[in-house]
Amino acid sequence: MKKLLLTGLLPVAFGGLTSHAKSVENVKPNVIVIMADDLGYGDVSVYDRGTLKTPNMDRIGKEGIVFTNGYATSATCTPSRYSLITGEYPWRNDRAQVLAGDAPLLIDPASPTLPKMLKKAGYQTAVIGKWHLGLGNGKVDWNKHIPLNPNDVGFDYSYIMAATNDRVPNVFVQDGKVVGLDPADPLYVSYRKNFEGEPTGKEHPEMLKMMYSHGHNQSINNGVSRIGYQKGGKAAQWIDENMADTFLVRSQNYIKKHKNKPFFLYYALHQPHVPRVPHSRFAGTTGMGPRGDAIAEADWCVGELLKTLDEEGLMENTIVIFSSDNGPVMDDGYKDDSQEKLGDHTPRGLLRGGKYSLFEAGTRVPFLLMWKGHVKGGKTSEALVCQVDLFASLAKMVNQELPNNDSQDILPALTGKSKKGREGLIIEGLGHRTAYRKGDWVVIPAYKGSKMVSWGVSNETGFNPTPEIQFYNLKKDEKQQDNLYSSMPEKAEELLKEMEELKK
Ligand code: NG6
Ligand code: CA
Numbered sequence: 001m002k003k004l005l006l007t008g009l010l011p012v013a014f015g016g017l018t019s020h021a022k023s024v025e026n027v028k029p030n031v032i033v034i035m036a037d038d039l040g041y042g043d044v045s046v047y048d049r050g051t052l053k054t055p056n057m058d059r060i061g062k063e064g065i066v067f068t069n070g071y072a073t074s075a076t077c078t079p080s081r082y083s084l085i086t087g088e089y090p091w092r093n094d095r096a097q098v099l100a101g102d103a104p105l106l107i108d109p110a111s112p113t114l115p116k117m118l119k120k121a122g123y124q125t126a127v128i129g130k131w132h133l134g135l136g137n138g139k140v141d142w143n144k145h146i147p148l149n150p151n152d153v154g155f156d157y158s159y160i161m162a163a164t165n166d167r168v169p170n171v172f173v174q175d176g177k178v179v180g181l182d183p184a185d186p187l188y189v190s191y192r193k194n195f196e197g198e199p200t201g202k203e204h205p206e207m208l209k210m211m212y213s214h215g216h217n218q219s220i221n222n223g224v225s226r227i228g229y230q231k232g233g234k235a236a237q238w239i240d241e242n243m244a245d246t247f248l249v250r251s252q253n254y255i256k257k258h259k260n261k262p263f264f265l266y267y268a269l270h271q272p273h274v275p276r277v278p279h280s281r282f283a284g285t286t287g288m289g290p291r292g293d294a295i296a297e298a299d300w301c302v303g304e305l306l307k308t309l310d311e312e313g314l315m316e317n318t319i320v321i322f323s324s325d326n327g328p329v330m331d332d333g334y335k336d337d338s339q340e341k342l343g344d345h346t347p348r349g350l351l352r353g354g355k356y357s358l359f360e361a362g363t364r365v366p367f368l369l370m371w372k373g374h375v376k377g378g379k380t381s382e383a384l385v386c387q388v389d390l391f392a393s394l395a396k397m398v399n400q401e402l403p404n405n406d407s408q409d410i411l412p413a414l415t416g417k418s419k420k421g422r423e424g425l426i427i428e429g430l431g432h433r434t435a436y437r438k439g440d441w442v443v444i445p446a447y448k449g450s451k452m453v454s455w456g457v458s459n460e461t462g463f464n465p466t467p468e469i470q471f472y473n474l475k476k477d478e479k480q481q482d483n484l485y486s487s488m489p490e491k492a493e494e495l496l497k498e499m500e501e502l503k504k
Pocket of ligand 1: 038077164166214216273274333
């Protein structure tokens with residue numbers, strides 16, 4: 001008991017490492033979750049699929065484990081991040097769908113969360129980067145302290161953009177307060193109508209440095225029109241080119257300042273989500289247009305963060321997890337040549353689908369984990385692992401009560417001690433449509449509804465509802481080309497039933 005108490009209070013030291021891997025239970029290493037935004041399974045070169053090079057992301061996989069069956073719970077951002085933080089499937093909460101920038105806080109402050117659990121275990125907690133889980137109570141006054149922010153669901157420190165880089169408000173919010181606001185120029189936000197006299201992309205395309213393709217033609221900031229309207233707060237509005245540095249420097253400072261006690265840092269990158277406006281140091285460097293350049297910038301950020309851990313001597317006492325909130329998309333609202341300049345790069349890897357889709361590339365994402373001295377590097381794991389499981393798995397690691405939700409303790413798989421992860425996983429496409437993966441099988445129910453071409457998402461990448469059930473064997477048919485439903489309907493129906501049971 002005494003020993004237990006002590007580990008709760010003191011940072012665990014890992015001196016004198018031997019080749020013998022150490023126990024991964026009842027220890028308190030720092031935990032850093034780096035979450036990219038819309039980065040595909042094939043965008044990270046350690047997966048050996050595309051042609052873009054991501055040496056720094058690769059380092060995490062090479063010195064740690066490359067998971068080839070790592071998933072987000074959903075093919076869009078808000079629901080997928082909801083699962084990461086709460087350990088709950090997103091379709092259990094009706095509101096857990098792509099949120100507007102002025103949407104209220106999605107997570108109930110009374111509910112258990114991953115950062116709260118880690119706090120109980122003695123951790124300091126922070127989120128830096130993209131939030132997109134709502135703020136306030138639905139009537140936010142952006143000029144005052146915003147109650148109901150990340151600090152109310154378990155983060156001691158938060159430095160965030162409210163929603164996405166293509167949505168208003170285009171400001172950063174630190175611990176519930178808009179950063180750099182000039183009181184003489186108050187900020188107003190609306191998703192219903194424009195403020196008088198404020199230019200929009202639709203009416204003033206000549207003001208734009210990047211043209212929209214669908215939607216995204218409302219308020220203009222930094223030569224880019226967005227979703228939603230904003231007025232004022234000019235001094236606080238971000239410059240997209242600097243966003244990467246802003247989040248990186250704050251993350252590095254956080255690490256340096258909090259290294260003497262265990263910390264949990266959720267570093268939520270904004271790349272390569274639209275609008276893709278990387279810093280001039282990266283613009284034009286990949287030949288793949290803004291999407292490729294934004295990934296190069298994100299990769300550099302990852303490298304700089306790892307360098308900080310090296311320099312501060314924290315590598316052996318820090319778990320680094322790298323993943324993406326959902327699969328890739330090319331044109332997601334701006335004419336940025338992402339498709340045209342792709343060359344033979346394959347953001348989706350060899351998988352079918354993409355962002356929004358119930359096919360594999362929607363939710364199967366890059367998933368890398370390193371923990372020097374504790375997790376044997378250079379491994380590839382086929383275990384079925386999901387971001388929703390970090391809650392229970394880390395709870396197990398830090399000796400906290402396991403949550404009573406959808407999160408499963410798969411710590412042995414995550415740390416390479418076991419080849420077995422989850423048995424099954426319910427994945428979600430747009431609009432809370434679900435499919436069920438179990439072992440090598442995946443079943444997609446028959447769905448009615450409209451195609452997604454109107455979103456600019458092509459037939460091939462988007463998910464088109466089909467009147468028939470789809471049933472694939474991912475081991476034999478990774479690309480999901482051969483629908484086996486008609487040849488083995490009983491097996492497919494059995495899994496469908498199982499999914500419905502699990503959803504109850
Ligand atoms: C969609 C936007 C898309 C993107 C997405 C959220 C349109 C037509 N499309 O509504 O551009 O912002 O929401 O992306 O407006 S996510 O990664 O945060 O889920
Ligand atoms: Ca996303």
